[in-house]
Structures are given as C-alpha cells and as structure tokens.
Amino acid sequence: MNARLDWGDFATLLLIADARTLAAAARRTTQSRPTLMRRLNQIEQRLGARVFERLRTGYVPTAAGRELIDAGREMQSLATEAERRVGDRDKRPAGKVVLTTTDTLFTALVAPELSGFYAAFPGIVLDVHVSNLVQNLTHREADVALRPASSPEDRLVGRKLGVIRQAIFVHRSLAEQPLDALPAVGPADDFPYPALHVAMRSTGLLRNCTVQVNSILSMHQTVRHWGGAGILPVYLGGNDPDLLQIGDPIAALDTDLWLLTDPDLRNTARIRAVLDHFGSSSALRARLQ
Template sequence: MAELDWSDLRYALAVGTAGSLAGAARKLGVNHTTVLRRLDALEAHLGARLFERHRSGYHPTEAGMSLLEQARRMADQADEIERRVLGRDRELTGPLRVTTAFVIMEHLLPAPLAGFARRYPGIEVEVVENAFLVDLSRRHADQAQTWARLEADVALRLSANVAEHLVGRQVGMTHCRVYALRGSKDLPQAVTSLSALVKEAPWVAFERDAHSRVYDRWMRQQLAQANVRLRVDIFNAMVAMIRTGIGVGVLPTFMEASHADIVPVSEVIPELSVPVWMLTHPDLRETARVRAFMQFVGDALGERLRAGASAA
C-alpha cells in the first residue's frame, strides 16, 4: 500500500471537525466537491468507510474515529515543529500577527503600533481585531490551501483569566465608570451613586444572554431592575449609543479622552477593573520580533494605562 498523504488526512480532519462537507470546504478554502473527492479517495485507499452520511451531517465510523484521533495528533505535532522552528528566528524582520479587541485597537494601540513600526521597519505587523483570544497553538488553512499558518503570534486581551498554556505579561489595569452625554438635560451630569443611577437613570446595557465577560455578569446582577432602553454587544457600540443621549452606560476610562461629549457620572467601579494581558505561545517567546513587540508595545501600553488611571 502506498504511503498516506498528509494532505488527504487534513481533508478528513476538516470533515470530522466541521461535521459536513460544506463546513470543511469553508475551512480549507476549497469547494465541497473537492472535499468529497479527496475523502472518497482516502476511503478507497484505506479500504474502510470513515464517515456515515446522514441528513444531519457526517458522523465518523469506528474506523473514522481512530483515524481522526491520529490525524489530530499529527496536526498538533506539525504545529509544534513549526512553532519551535519559528521560535529560533533571531531576525528583526518578517510578519507578526497580533489579535486583540476592537476597543483596544481603537483607543490604546495606534500610537504604540506606530512607534513600533518606526523603530522596527523590517517587521510587518498585521492586526486582527477580535474580541476573543485565539488559541495561538492552532492553525488554519487559508485561501491558498496552505495548512500551517499561525492564527496569531501575540494576543492582547482584557481579562482576569488567561489560558494556562500561554505566556506573557500583564501590561496594566483598565478601570470603568458610568458615562452620560455631556449637557443632556435628561441625564445626570455629576458623579452619582450607583444605586441612584440604577434606580433613576435609563441605561444602555450589554446583551441579555452575554456572560463571558466580567462586564456582562456585573450588568446582569446590577441592572436586573433598571430601566434598560437598549442593548449592544461591544464598547464601541456602547459609546455610540451613549453619545445619542438615550441613556447612561459603562465604559473603560481610557475611552474618555477620545470622546469630549461624554461625562463620567460615577466613581470607578472596582468590580470592573481588569488587567490587560499580552500573551504568546511558549515556543514563540524567544522569537526576536515577538520579544521586541512585547517589550516595546507592552511598555508603551503600560504607560498609557497608568496615565489613564491617574486621570480617572
């Protein structure tokens, strides 16, 4: 029997992960007929049926489950090999992908990123705005069907909890207050107690069913009896609605400097103070461009966060 082709195994792995040909095709950047052809060829090569085809999707057979288990191990090993090779890179050149949240990118990162680009012109930084931390040890296939590309080299996250398999540094703390449209006759204009705000002011809140962030949990507890006029999903949308005068809402204090038309109407809320983490995978922390980014941008972010805390 001829040797198995890893590229055939990754098609089976994509089907097993997605549960359908269409989902696997989207993941791999190909059409579903290509996935079906490669899967049929693999089954013919092995002489075994790997998936049962049902209306609800593709379900692995016993043989398929065994193959998928081995294929996942191979994928993890391939990931580790590439990370270790990248980790030996000592050059201050090449691409660097950073993943972060919209609010960090808009309000905290521009100046530090510009300073880093000037200091290290040979490093091309690509920022992917994402509110959720990407698993830096996993990879995906791009439109050119390239299997091994890191999802991100560095992640910036607002969170009290970080994945144990990642390494990095806490660059500072963020703090939150309640804000209102400056000059609004219908909304408080001075610092007011939270109990009074909850009882008397109209609110802009986060999604009712959201629960992953500390802000979501706080709002669900504190605003259960409040007059919530509108709900949004991210801080950028929150400040946009606060600026209409429809109600008060919670924002990180570092957003205040960018919006002269909002005014803080509460003290800092201790329960909503969370750290900003800069993270990478252990195998990448010795890469020259990763180290340079984490040092330069991390220091700059720390200074901005300390300045914002002093102003608050």
C-alpha cells in the same frame, strides 16, 4: 554502481582530511574509529576510486580525494553562510506578526501606538485580528495576544500591563441630570458577559435601558452620539473628551490585561519587538488609569 555522495559522506571525508588519522578523527566526533573506517571504505567502493592514501604518517588525499574535499569545503562554506543569513534574518525585527485583541482594546490602546511602533520597526507587518473570541496562541492562530484575563493560560508567557477598570459614563451635556432619569445603553441579552449584566442590575441602569447592543465598542459609540448612560472601560470612556465618568469604577468588573505569546516564539526578534514596544509603553499604561 551508484557513486552519489550525500552531505554525511562529504562530512566524513572532511573530518578525516583535517584530522589526518582515523583515531584523531574519532576523537573529534561521536563516531568510533571502526565506524569511520567502514564509512570511508563504503565511500571508496561506491566511487570505485581511492580517496586517501593510507601512509604511516597519516591519511593523505589522492588527486580524486582532493577534488572531493575541495567540493566538500565549498558545500560547508555555503551551508554556513546560509545558516548565518537565516539566523541574522530571525534576529532582525522583520516579518509578519499576527496580533489578536478585542475591538475596544485595538481602538483605544493599540491604534494610538501604531505610529510609534512603525517608526521603530518599519520591517514588521502587524497583522491584527480584531475579535472578541479567544484565539489560541498554542495552536498558532496568532503570535501575540492582548487580552483581558484573570490569569494567562499555563503554557503562555507575557506580562501583565495593568488592570482594566469599568465605570458608568454619560455624555457631558447630560452631566447635570440625575443618573436615574437618564436612558441607558446596555449589553444585548445574548452578549456573553455575565458580570456586565449583573452590574447593569446592581447600578440600576437596567431599569432605564432603552438600547441594547452586542459589543462594548457599540455601547461606547451609542453613549457618545445618542447620549444616556452606559458602563464602559475607563480606558475607552475616560479618554473620550465627550464623556464624563460618574462615580468610582465598579470593582466587580476589574480584570487584568495581559500581553501574551507562546514561549517558543518569545525570543524571535519580531515577536520580541511587539512585546517590548506595547508592553513597555507608558502612554498605553496611562490610558488604563
């Protein structure tokens, strides 16, 4: 005979022991009195021993029953403590958070915030995936995304941090020269940013484009070190002391910047810490201006 009890059996015994009668036990749970009686009879049959004496005053544990009930209470206590520890651990901002963003956003907005972030949350490991490809948060390819978007995907939640604006920048050493006399750096032909290609033509920079690269960060470094003119995000070029903005931002390139996560994760302590720190940073927002 198999006398092994599972946690459901122990829970039934504890319920009856605490309630003293099957009727009172049934009122404390969704199980009916006949169901509880049937479960108790099955437990006693498997054990081959009485667990409770059925008295007129109620159900009283036998010696064997007291041993089982004591063991059940110990199991219940251990389970409660384990749940508390796991719950507390998830409430503390600790553990790994996968953040996905672009190379330029990481360089200009995230990296300058890291020292302050780790001073506040030393228990978090920030695993940054720098990619110009959109990683899927709903498929848990990342936990948090800092990305440009006209609007976030329907299932994602987060906050809009501001507007990414772009403008023409030149090296300060060339500021006195006419813009149409300067060489320009632009996106490679296969760079997947149609609006930028259009802006290169509309601003006239395409006519003098002598260097083409396939990333915005490379465009910034080319203008910075090689000279010439290029269209760059204001958060990147405007915070570079070697560069000078020419004219107003190009309105056609304005894009919202979002900090996003999956709704199932937003109340997790470590995710909340990342969202709150980067989302409320006045220094980060100032770099967008």
